[in-house]
Amino acid sequence: MAIGGVGFGLVADKRPFGPGIVAYPLVVFFACVAAILLTLRFIYAKPLREVISIPSLVAGFVIAAVCFAIGDWFGVSLMRMP
Numbered sequence: 001m002a003i004g005g006v007g008f009g010l011v012a013d014k015r016p017f018g019p020g021i022v023a024y025p026l027v028v029f030f031a032c033v034a035a036i037l038l039t040l041r042f043i044y045a046k047p048l049r050e051v052i053s054i055p056s057l058v059a060g061f062v063i064a065a066v067c068f069a070i071g072d073w074f075g076v077s078l079m080r081m082p
Contacts, residue, residue, distance in 0.1 A: 004029060005064040009071020010079075026068050033064070 008029040017023035037057075041048045048057075 001033070001060045001064040002067040004032070005067030006071035006074075009068040009073075010075040012068070012072045013076045026065070029064070029068065030061075033061075 008025040012025040015023070015025075017025065017028050021027065037048060037052075040051055044051050
């Protein structure tokens with residue numbers, strides 16, 4: 001989650017998925033995470049709460065959002081330095 005958050009944050013300023021809030025890289029990243037979690041749910045044929053605990057899911061989302069902000073800061077501030 002951390003690597004994905006930083007990766008999507010680095011390209012957030014360029015808006016590679018197009019204009020609009022639905023195409024914002026953080027929204028696209030969390031949509032990819034949701035697709036992966038649904039895939040895990042179908043692979044294990046169990047409710048997701050039995051596969052991954054709720055506190056672990058929340059921690060993963062928080063870590064991903066913070067790492068996205070860090071990646072966005074790197075992409076905006078540091079990549080443009082001469």
